[in-house]
Amino acid sequence: MSLHNHLTPTPPMGWNSWLCYASTVREDDVRATSDYMARHLLRYGWEYVVIDALWYDPHPVAGTYRENVAMEMDAYGRWLPAINRFPSAAGGAGFKPLADDLHHLGLKFGIHLMRGIPRQAVTLNTPVLGTPCRARDIVNTNDVCAWNPDMYGLNLSHPGAQAYYDSVAALCAEWCVDYIKADDMGTPYYPDHVAAFSQAIRKTGHDIVLSLSPGL
DSSP states (O other): OOTTSOOOSSOOOEEETHHHHTTOOOHHHHHHHHHHHHHHTGGGTOOEEEEOSOTTOSSOOTTOOOSSOOOOBOTTSOBOOOTTTOGGGGGGTTTHHHHHHHHHTTOEEEEEEESSEEHHHHHHTOBOTTSSOBHHHHEEEEEEOSSOTTEEEEOTTSHHHHHHHHHHHHHHHHTTOOEEEEESOBTTBOHHHHHHHHHHHHHHTSOOEEEEOOOO
């Protein structure tokens, strides 16, 4: 879905890093693939370059999810790119320099996000941007992903939960992200979280494709 809740006119076509690197992709890999796509595949409609899961993990291990390890995160409980893997993100730049360079090639840039809020944010009880709420006010610790230990669910009956999703979408818009792969949305299906993600994207005013992934 895009900004106005329209379906994309054609299925988005491109490259997803998981298929080649699982969780271990690095900026040099993304740039090399993007250069090839721009030269050889863009003319046929292959335009999206998507960085999949665990881009915030400084030391990922392919095919596994590491528990209770420090990930890159900002003061508001939002994941940040691991600088050792994505050096252009240094100095608080996030993914914007990489997205800008892909846009100059005529490509579009996407990232993977999980449903909910990082457990690391709950442990630190980080504030929710623009609100008096903190992570522990909006979390549902009984709602966990069966296969990824990074996240807790959100208590969407609390207005701070929508504010948290809004802040994540706003950060994506700052980075000029064109595509969000929202994961853990279909095991079971979570229509309330889909609606919350969609609303958050609309508030940014930035045209972002929302792609839903069911998880395992």
